[in-house]
Amino acid sequence: LDWDSEGGWQAPRILPYGDLRISPAASSLHYGLQCYEGMKAYRDADGGVRLFRPDLNMIRLNRSMDRLCFPQVDEASMIELISKLVVEDADWIPEGDGYSLYIRPTAISTHPYLGLAAPEKVKIYVVLSPVGPYYKEGFKPVKLYADTEQRRAWPGGMGFAKAGGNYAPTVKPGLKAKKEHGCAQILWLFGEEDYVQEVSAMNIFFLIKKEDGEGVELVTPPLDAGDILEGITRRSVLELAREWRELEGGVPLEVSERPLAMGEVVKASREGRLLEVFGTGTAAVISPVEAIKYRGMEIEVPSGTSIGPLAKRFWGALTDIQYGRVEHPWSVRIA
Ligand code: PMP
Structure with missing residues (x-):
């Protein structure tokens, strides 16, 4: 999902997982102009796929984005996009208690500008990663x-x-x-x-x-x-x-x-x-x-x-x- 100050948000794309191409001058790499979210998808006993309070993740993402002078996202559309992506990869969520799919929506400034300024180009990408049960052998204090x-x-x-x-x-x-x-x-x-x-x-x-x-x-x-x-x-x-x-x-x-x-x-x-x-x-x-x-x-x-x-x-x-x-x-x- 790409944004620039002239054209706003462009249409989202789903691409195979792979390396990102960004300019070595991108201001995320120099000034930490980056923020993200951490959420999970779960599989229920009927084989359904569920998110837990995704609206709150999107509200927090916008709060972080605002602090870094990034553009705001439409929260409902972001949930829709993430859901589409998760459903496509739902086979990755192993069945069984404690398994889930970790979802990491990440926003970076791709603005190739060595000065410290509000970014004029931003990219949001989503990394998915299956995770196993946290407490396989009982609670670990x-x-x-x-x-x-x-x-x-x-x-x-x-x-x-x-x-x-x-x-x-x-x-x-x-x-x-x-x-x-x-x-x-x-x-x-x-x-x-x-x-x-x-x-x-x-x-x-x-x-x-x-x-x-x-x-x-x-x-x-x-x-x-x-x-x-x-x-x-x-x-x-x-x-x-x-x-x-x-x-x-x-x-x-x-x-x-x-x-x-x-x-x-x-x-x-x-x-x-x-x-x-x-x-x-x-x-x-x-x-x-x-x-x-x-x-x-x-x-x-x-x-x-x-x-x-x-x-x-x-x-x-x-x-x-x-x-x-x-x-x-x-x-x-x-x-
Ligand atoms: N504090 C910090 C610094 C964190 O990184 C996290 C993990 N996101 C939390 C608290 C817990 O937040 P949440 O319950 O949304 O995972």
């Missing part, structure tokens, strides 16, 4: 390294955009977290109080018993926590939790999007009130966290070595919707 030195995003920055430039700086701290601290992922923080933001490709949730002992609070940082990415899984978890309003045993469940300082997490953990920690994202849906390394401490999560009951309930509810085991408006059948 991860350890997070809460990084107090490097920043991923900050207030007024562009962390809300799904732009390649936001990910490039995370590779080096990620390697260090693995090698020196034995942690698979980084928990990004910001501000002097070490406010929690998100993980490199996931949003983060904490289930904390309230100090007065009356019920529990599910906390996730607000979107303006240093400009984090609004995950579609995050939004879905928040909406489900607000609908449920209580844990399975009837304990009242309060849902908060509010600033959460690491000090509060440490305190809750010391007082035995930290119940569950999990990440949310398209890849794993729900990713249980077993421990967080923070300023020389190791905060252990009690549900750690497996998955907490609430995290598991979200995982079950979301995968039931994604695989069409229950009918729900979030699951859009395209074939």
